[in-house]
Amino acid sequence: MNFSQGRRDFVKGSAIVAGANLLTDSSILRASTLSAPPARQIRVIVWDERQPQQKQVYENFLGNQIAEHLRTHPDLSVKSVALDDLDQGLSDESLGNTDVLIWWGHxxxxxxxxETGRRIVARILSGNLSLIALHSAxxxxxxxxxxxxRTRQDAERAYRVPGEGKVEITYTPPKPRYQAPSYEAxxxxxxxxxxxxxxxxxxxxRLPNCCFPAYRPDGKPSSVKVLKPDHPIARDVPSAFKVSRTEMYDEPFHVPEPDxxxxEERWEPxxxxxxxxVWQLGKGRVFYFRPGHETFPVFKEPIPLRILTNAVRWLASPKSAEPTGPKGS
Structure with a gap:
């Protein structure tokens, strides 16, 4: 949310260098290799409601499908949890051993x-966790x-300006809680x-509704355009691609202005x-990835899975300009 500019223009918005000296003595090379500390794996939790409808497409649930794909990458350590697990799979111990939390809910x-949401946000703010929210999440x-x-942070920056007098800020949640806005809202x-x-x-x-005015779960294809081809999340992703079957969501999406x-995704109508x-939140990040619906095989398609893998690597290394895995994975 850019309070100074308002929301009027939101629709428009849219190798490591090698060392110079080469060691030629093979024994020195072997010793150097043996003494190098192993890189720590990125620790990932995939959280899933595991609603029964998922089994129309994902035989072992959607979250497990994502986790199984991520486990094919040796730099990732992946745990799959569910809403009905002990502590909803979100104990302090589990979150304390997690770099990236992927969330599917509906x-x-x-x-x-x-309170659970705020525990997660506190870890994001501290830089100990980043969040990927998928589709209906x-x-x-x-x-x-x-x-x-993020809305509170934006408001504090915009309105608590030294020397501009007393400021009282109040925050009002949307009511009712789970109701989609109209196009006119x-x-x-x-x-x-x-x-x-x-x-x-x-x-x-007024706090964000975190929804949009229209959706259509008809499984029609969408066309996705990469707006930032040099971004680490878009690494090895075509500049434009199709999602073969997905649910439609239509703007405006009621969220703070992203960083x-x-x-960008479009449909034929x-x-x-x-x-x-992407939003920066304190020292951590949040990535929202829209394509999906639990009865469509979006997360069996290679490009959405590649985007998800790229996002995990980038979010786990907030100070890094590049994802940490090999190209093409």
């Missing part, structure tokens, strides 16, 4: 409490809490500002969506 979003508790926190988050003669200001910030929009977005 029907049972409300069973994950805001736009309403998942961790993603909503992350977008709320003002995109959230937004702020209403009241100014007083003494220079004081009262700011009411980067990497992918004219709908479009910012389908790969």
């Amino acid at each position: 029907i049972r979003q409300a069973e994950v409490t805001p 736009h309403w998942s508790t961790p993603f909503v809490e992350a977008m709320n926190e 003002r995109p959230t988050p937004f702020a209403r500002v009241r100014k007083f003669p003494d220079g004081a200001r009262k700011i009411e910030v 980067e929009v990497i992918l 004219g709908e479009w969506f910012r389908s790969g977005m």
Whole structure:
């Protein structure tokens, strides 16, 4: 959310160098190799509701399908958990041993409490965790809490300016909680500002709905364009590609303005969506990847899986400009 510019233009938005000296003595080379510490694997949790409908396409559930793919990469250590696991698979010990949390939720979003979402966000803020929210996880508790926190950060930066008088900021959640906005609704988050003669200001910030006005689960194909081909998430991804069967979501997506929009998705009737977005949240990051629906084989297609793998590697290394794995994987 860019409070200084408003939301009026959101629709427009859219090798390591080798050492110079070569060792020729094979014994020195062997000793050097043996003494080098092994690179630590990236620790990933794939969290999934595991609703029964998934088995129409994913015989062992959608989350397990993603986890099995990620396990083919030796630089990744992957754990698959579910809503019905002990502690919902989200104990402090588990989260403390995780670099990237991938989240699939849909029907049972409300069973994950805001307190759990805030625990996850606290780890993101500290730089100990990053989050990937997939498709219908736009309403998942961790993603909503992350977008709320980003909204608060944006508002604090925009309105608490030294020397500009007293400021009171209040935050109002959307009501009712799980209701899609209309096309005519003002995109959230937004702020209403009241100014007083003494220079004081009262700011009411409407928190993001984290939804959009239309969807269509008909399994029609979509066309995806890579807007940032040099981004690590887009590594080895074609500049344009098709998702063979997917659900349609249509803009405007009610979320804070992202720091980067990497992918844009369109459908033949004219709908479009910012389908790969990144937010910096404290020292961590959040990536929203839109293609999906539990009854379509999106995560059996190679390009979405490649994007997901790239995202895991990049999110695990926030200070790195490049993903850490081999090209083409």
